[in-house]
Amino acid sequence: MKRLAAGVLTTALLVAACASGPPEYAGVVRSPAPDVSAATLPDVLAGGAPFRFVAPEDGLLIVHFGYTSCPDVCPTTMANVRSALELLGDDAERVSVAFVTVDPGRDSDDILATYVGYFTDGGHGLRTDDPTELRAVADAFGADYSVTGTAPYIEVEHTADLYAVDDRGRIRLTWPFGTRWQDVASDLVALLGEEKT
Amino acid sequence: MSERTRTALMWILGVAVLGAGIWMLVKDDDGLRVTDVWARSSPMVDGAAAAYMNIQGGAEDDALVSASVAADVAGKVELHETRMVDGKHSMQMVLGIDIPAGGSVALEPGGYHIMLMGLVEPLEPGEIFDTDLVFESGATITVEVEVREG
Structure with missing residues (x-):
C-alpha cells in the first residue's frame, strides 16, 4: 500500500513539476546554496571514520543537529524523516540520514549509535569531542546550539531545522521544525527527480 | 439474615458504590x-x-x-x-x-x-x-x- 502511495505521489509530483516549471518547495531554498562539502565529522556507526557531508551520487543526504536526551523536537523530527522515507518506497535508498549531536558530553558513541539506529536504517551518527570542529560544521549549515549548566540541570538550545544536501555537498533545502512529513516527502521526491536529470 | 434481606442489602450497597463512583467522577474532573x-x-x-x-x-x-x-x-x-x-x-x-x-x-x-x-x-x-x-x-x-x- 505504501509503495502504491509512493508511486502515486511520485507520478503526481512529476506531472506537477513538468507542467509548471520549477517546483514550489515546502522547504526553504537558500541563495546561494551553502556548500558543506568541506565539512567532516567522525561517524560512530562506522567506527569513527570521517563522514563527509555529501550525498551518495544522484541522491540526497538529510542532516539534523540535536541530542539524544531531547524528548520533543529531535524525536519528532527524526520520526518525520522516517515517515517521509517510508512514503518514498524504493527511492528512499537514494537518501541517507545523518544526526549530529550537539551534546557530545552526554551522548557517548554507544548512546548515539543506539539512537540513530532506532530511527534510521544505515544512518550516520556524527559526534566529536572537539568543540571547534563541531562549531565549524554547524556554522557551515547556518545552525546554532548551546549547552549550558551542569548535570542534572543541563539546558540545550539548538537549531531544529532539517537540511537536504545534494551529491555536491550543497544544501538544497532547509525545512523549519514543524514542517509536515508529507511535505518533506514531496520535496524529496521533487529533488530526487531533479538529481536524476 | 434471610436470603431476601441479604439480596436487598447487596442492592443497596451496589447502588451506593455506583452513586459514590459517579459523584467522584463528576467532582474530580470538574468537567x-x-x-x-x-x-x-x-x-x-x-x-x-x-x-x-x-x-x-x-x-x-x-x-x-x-x-x-x-x-x-x-x-x-x-x-x-x-x-x-x-x-x-x-x-x-x-x-x-x-x-x-x-x-x-x-x-x-x-x-x-x-x-x-x-x-x-x-x-x-x-x-x-x-x-x-x-x-x-x-x-x-x-x-x-x-x-x-x-
Whole structure:
C-alpha cells in the first residue's frame, strides 16, 4: 500500500513539476546554496571514520543537529524523516540520514549509535569531542546550539531545522521544525527527480 | 439474615458504590476532559520522553499543575514547554499550563508536553501506562498514555 502511495505521489509530483516549471518547495531554498562539502565529522556507526557531508551520487543526504536526551523536537523530527522515507518506497535508498549531536558530553558513541539506529536504517551518527570542529560544521549549515549548566540541570538550545544536501555537498533545502512529513516527502521526491536529470 | 434481606442489602450497597463512583467522577474532573493521550516511543534507557494530549477546560478556569507516573516507568516527571528563541529551540520547565473554562489546550510536539525523565525501560509502541494529572482546582484525572511509534 505504501509503495502504491509512493508511486502515486511520485507520478503526481512529476506531472506537477513538468507542467509548471520549477517546483514550489515546502522547504526553504537558500541563495546561494551553502556548500558543506568541506565539512567532516567522525561517524560512530562506522567506527569513527570521517563522514563527509555529501550525498551518495544522484541522491540526497538529510542532516539534523540535536541530542539524544531531547524528548520533543529531535524525536519528532527524526520520526518525520522516517515517515517521509517510508512514503518514498524504493527511492528512499537514494537518501541517507545523518544526526549530529550537539551534546557530545552526554551522548557517548554507544548512546548515539543506539539512537540513530532506532530511527534510521544505515544512518550516520556524527559526534566529536572537539568543540571547534563541531562549531565549524554547524556554522557551515547556518545552525546554532548551546549547552549550558551542569548535570542534572543541563539546558540545550539548538537549531531544529532539517537540511537536504545534494551529491555536491550543497544544501538544497532547509525545512523549519514543524514542517509536515508529507511535505518533506514531496520535496524529496521533487529533488530526487531533479538529481536524476 | 434471610436470603431476601441479604439480596436487598447487596442492592443497596451496589447502588451506593455506583452513586459514590459517579459523584467522584463528576467532582474530580470538574468537567475537564482529556483526550488523545500519547507518548512517542523512545529507545533510550535512562533517557527522556514526552507525553502529549488534548485538555478541554471545565466550567471554571483551571491549570494543569503537575503530573506523575509509576516509579517503574520514569524517575521524574515535569511539565515543559518547547520554545524557539533566536532560531534555536529549547525546553523550559513550566509551573502550570492554563486551561481556560470551556477552552481547549493541546499538548503537542514543539509546544507543551509532559516530560518523562529517567525512563526505567525503553517505551515500546503499543504499551500503555497511567499518568496522574493534578489541576490547580484540586481535580485529579488518571489517563492512559498510549505509546506510539516515533
